[in-house]
């Protein structure tokens with residue numbers, strides 16, 4: 001998907017991926033994922049998710065990365081935040097207490113811009129990327145974060161032959177191959193078939209898995 005695809009999706013309001021609730025995996029796994037904090041949590045391809053405010057409200061420093069200015073404006077308006085906006089390398093950095101949103105292409109992210117990240121919340125980020133770009137994305141994240149970083153990832157599995165993404169299918173074998181060398185554990189799994197059928201997806205089965213990925 002080129003940037004235009006996503007910018008157009010935001011312009012046209014095709015944002016079915018957005019939820020008006022905090023993602024349930026965060027409160028469910030809070031003690032384990034976020035215990036011993038505060039942490040610096042990277043939320044790549046963050047859209048206008050409510051997860052950002054939920055994380056900052058718990059004292060974590062949050063860095064979101066998002067292409068769409070429209071999404072970024074919407075999230076700040078919703079949260080009643082008045083960010084400062086300034087250039088930061090190839091990005092525009094929207095800064096407010098506890099939250100930096102970098103407006104631009106996630107592939108331009110560098111350790112300097114991301115800061116000392118030790119947690120990554122990947123919700124609808126990896127699965128939003130074309131197969132060709134997923135390995136590059138994971139390599140970039142690995143180069144960015146501190147040793148011992150935990151990545152919590154939500155990934156989907158369904159018959160990709162029946163339906164083109166995004167969101168793409170990223171089955172267990174691919175998660176494990178992408179994150180080879182890290183400790184990969186399945187945290188939970190649920191059946192999202194009915195939910196996706198309600199969105200018009202004619203598929204047999206849609207599996208939603210939360211993965212725990214611990215970098216050595």
Ligand SMILES: C[S@@+](CC[C@H](N)C(=O)[O-])C[C@H]1O[C@@H](n2cnc3c(N)ncnc32)[C@H](O)[C@@H]1O
Nearest residue numbers: 006017018045046047066067105106123124128
């Ligand atoms: C499927 S949405 C998920 C948004 C958010 N994580 C959520 O859960 O609501 C993917 C988001 O990534 C953004 N995006 C896509 N490619 C990107 C890129 N290369 N760099 C930064 N953001 C990107 C899109 O604009 C879109 O908001």
